[in-house]
Amino acid sequence: MFSPLIEDLIRALRCLPGVGPKSAQRMAMYLLEKDRDAADSLVRALEQAVEKVGRCSQCRTLTEQEVCALCNNRHRDQKLLCVVETPADILAIEQAGNYHGRYFVLHGHLSPIDGVGPANLGIDLLEQRLASEPLEELIIATNPTVEGEATAQFIAERARARGIAVSRIAHGVPIGGELEYIDGGTLAHAFNSRTAF
Numbered sequence: 313m314f315s316p317l318i319e320d321l322i323r324a325l326r327c328l329p330g331v332g333p334k335s336a337q338r339m340a341m342y343l344l345e346k347d348r349d350a351a352d353s354l355v356r357a358l359e360q361a362v363e364k365v366g367r368c369s370q371c372r373t374l375t376e377q378e379v380c381a382l383c384n385n386r387h388r389d390q391k392l393l394c395v396v397e398t399p400a401d402i403l404a405i406e407q408a409g410n411y412h413g414r415y416f417v418l419h420g421h422l423s424p425i426d427g428v429g430p431a432n433l434g435i436d437l438l439e440q441r442l443a444s445e446p447l448e449e450l451i452i453a454t455n456p457t458v459e460g461e462a463t464a465q466f467i468a469e470r471a472r473a474r475g476i477a478v479s480r481i482a483h484g485v486p487i488g489g490e491l492e493y494i495d496g497g498t499l500a501h502a503f504n505s506r507t508a509f
Contacts, residue, residue: 318344370441372417372434373399382406382415389413391448393441395467397421397455405453413451416441421459422466430466438467442474449477456483456501 314322318340325336343351367373368380375381382388382402392413396402397420405411418433430436442450450471454460468478484502485494494502 367417371415372419372437373402373415387412391446392451393445393447393449394451394453395438396453397460397463401453411451418454418463421454421457421463423459433463435467435470439470442471442476447476449479451479451481453481 321340321344322333322336325331325339326333328336331339343354364376365374366376368375368383369378370383371380373380373382377384389412392411393416394405394411394413395416395418396405397418399417402415402417405415416434416438418435418438420428420433422428422430422433441447450467452464452467454464464480468480471478482505484498484505485491491499
């Protein structure tokens, strides 16, 4: 229906999460019909990012520098380390504004069925940090999925073996949520993880 170049563009846009065939088609048509300057800008930004963005040598988040701005910040609490699955998780925690420690990004979770083991997640680098830094607490902020929980348990065992206190972020009923609309799994987890009031 479309020319080969347009079809290629639509297919390329479909690689983005949440973008289906119709959304990709609308994006392609918009960029080609209405905003070629935005298309040029997008191309340049993608080329630069792909060429220059890598992983921080300490926390493994995405950055153009050898060591990211968060790891270079001397005002952050050096005794706290938070383990997350993705760089996007760091953004979410930073936007909340109440955590001032440091991070370690796994870039995934343990999933033997998908061939993802400790080596794929940089667990060896995490263990080096556990051994060499003056950590008092490791905060595990993996997602509350089966794989996320297994990953959390795996990491917690290694940290406890080094005498580091381990905590897990709370999961459950969101503030402002109504119980009748909370799914059963979330509600069960909230009850199992309840704390004294």
